[in-house]
Amino acid sequence: MRLLKNKLFTLYMEMMKLLLKVVPVKRGQICIINGSGYAGSNGLALFRYLKEELHYKDVWLLENFPSSHLKLAIWLKLASSQVIIGTHDPYKVSKRQTYIQLWHGIPLKRMGFLAKNANIIDLEKGHQHWSKSVDYITSSSDMYDTLMSACEGIADNKFVHLGFPRNDFFQIDEQQKAERKLELVGLFDQAVIKKEPRLLFYLPTFRMEDNNQNLSDMLKNGNIFGLTNFESNQFEALLARENIIIIAKLHPVEEKQVDVTALNQLKHVKVIKGNWLQTNQHDLYEYLAVTDALMTDYSSVYFDYLLMDKPLLFLANDLKNYEARRGFLLTPYQTFAPGLVAKSMQEFNQALVDLFKLDLHDERNQIRKMIYQDTYLKNNSSEQIWKQLIQDLVQDCK
Template sequence: MLNIIIFGTGSSAQKFVEMLDSTKVTILCFVDNDISKQYKKFKDRYINPPQKIQDFRYDYIVIASQYSNEIMEQLLDMGIKYNRIIPFDYGLHNKNNMEYYKKVHSLMLKDKQQHNHKLKIALINYNYSNYNGFALYKYMPDFIKGKYDVELVTSNDKEYLSKFDVICSSHYDGIYNGVHLNFEMWHGFPIKILGALQKTVTEKSIQYYRNRSQHTELVFSYSQLYTTFFNACFPSCADKYRITGMPRNDLLFEEGSLDKLESLCKRSLSGYNIVFYLPTWRKGKNQVIETSCEWTKLFGFKDEDTDRIKEILEKNKLFLVVKLHPFEFYQFKNLDIFQHEQVFLLSEDILMEYKIHLYELMGCCKVLITDYSSIFFDTLLIDTPLIFAPTDLDEYSENRGFLLEPYDYLTPGPTVFTLEELEKELKKYLNQEDEWKDKREQVKKLIFKYYDNKSSLRVWTEIDKYLSSYEMKWTN
């Protein structure tokens, strides 16, 4: 039973009272600014002055007056929270809050508010490398297609995004205003420190994280370990987590990865050993700098020599696919090594143009070289051999830090600091000398609950379960 106060005693109040369901609502009193009406009765309830509102324990104050904007401002000045104030004529009062007001009305009126349209779901996919939206759209089950209006959103336009009821994001890039429903998938298993644990975090950032978490309905997780790590960085309620795996990881199991890579490179790669080099960023958005490392060299080794790299590529029939982080691609895309015919610099623009996700290419990868990029965790699902080249490990650990140390505890592959060491470890893998296979399996069991390609289906099932429960809550 809702306890309400009605502000207004004119024709709007008369109309509103007639619409109320007495089994759902108790009118505590009426309120009016007109002194001549105060302390008299209206509809068998006393009319109080506004200052008397504080004497009552109420759920909502309903503004039933043509002066709703003025009364709203008056109530806010009195310290009453805006989400406890509901204009009766919400359509005229404030279009931006229309959906919220509709929901509260449905709790009070006799006639149920029926949804006459499908919920609109936005799957954010601002790039084709670390977002989950593309995979979630690609593997959308038929029962979702028939029940909801789902769209893959590839342009970062908040005004357009605001038209959706539900937002599924991979970078906490939803709309966190209490009106939209947000589901978060993030973009990888965290190995480096994030969010509230960062040394540079401010109170303003903490408040931002709290608001974001408060208005996120579900967070999808790899495993209990992931939930523990992620919640340390972005604290939330434990019951918001659902262990499903990540939709984009389903793409790792796709066939035809070599064909797709050849379509991007516009050449045949038959006979080559495909090696990917996927480093993380050092200088990010807002010019946040993790280390002083600059990509003046491909790997950053002290003994690095471009001619020597070319020799290694040619001698071992290697085709090297390099993808710099989007933050740094345009700054370092003109290195001389990228002109070599056995090196391909993969850009976000190419992936977007062809609508091919990075994870659809990883199946043809013989060896993955990285530093701190969390992609190596995901490739454990297809048992990709790994080499780690953290050339600025000490500085990165000092400035950014890791969620679990030592760094090599969760890195199931050799760590190299010179070009000579890199060549040595590459040759081992190419000669089928894989001494890290058991360690990869051990780490995989820590990181994942599920090892299959059904994460998208599990995510959709949880989304549907939540939305079905949500709709029942507001329509019953």
């Protein structure tokens, strides 16, 4: 049934594209298709720059795309946009439009042509789709070009080294930082935050592939770290002793499985959800800007976090299984993980003790230079993308 639905939806999308080819393109109109919500969103960052700083009038933000529930007026507006900017699967109606791919992260895990157990026919279709649809793809380094090209077969002349708008959120001013930090610490009891604890943000990647029942059971018991031998009272005591609070943002699928009652027993750990970010109207990266350290497993968010040169902790308790099931583009894993790596509860506890004591600046800087070449990052990314790319495309139509 799912296969049939997918085929029907693909047919629907192709039919809409065919019907909309006759719609005239409006010079200067920009559509930004945002597929990342408020979770490190390139689309949202660029939209706010164009709308709030440049006061560019003819730009609009399209979310929840693709969808079979779009109104005809939205389809017509999409078809008439001269420039389409996206963060996920590329889409444009006609060759008269220009598509700019921002993507949504640094390729760390295998995907596309390098994905494990992928269907070669589907891969070639995807390659042809990218070749026809993508006119430009923003990049931060020669290594990024290599990784994306290896996965999606992108030609060298399509890469433009202008960075990623999501990282502009790290540059919010001091007043905004103070406000974002108040919103985070406000999630905790006053007794916890009166000692001005250090704020550790936990951002794991999607871990429920293959219906991971073991992890599901742990989440239902409030164990968001997926560690065996997790004992909440001992962990709480450790966090209190080290004066650390943890804020976690899980994948939406995992968010639904967390037992809030069990989790609330931990006074030093809180979980925020996507709707919390949306209600506050602030991107996840604005909150990352005020944290003291980041903890993840295999999420590429840490590459961006390197720009702030703050401590990193990698929780890799299922590394062997993940390597076998999904795999990495950059190996060995620990060579490209410039921080403390914990594979067990005991190592995790020790890493929390050492996190703010060890100086791993050189290790972080070495990886940062590979992913973010200084010669390509002279201004904030949104400004560079506007001045060096979009402005010429729309021919100064404000």
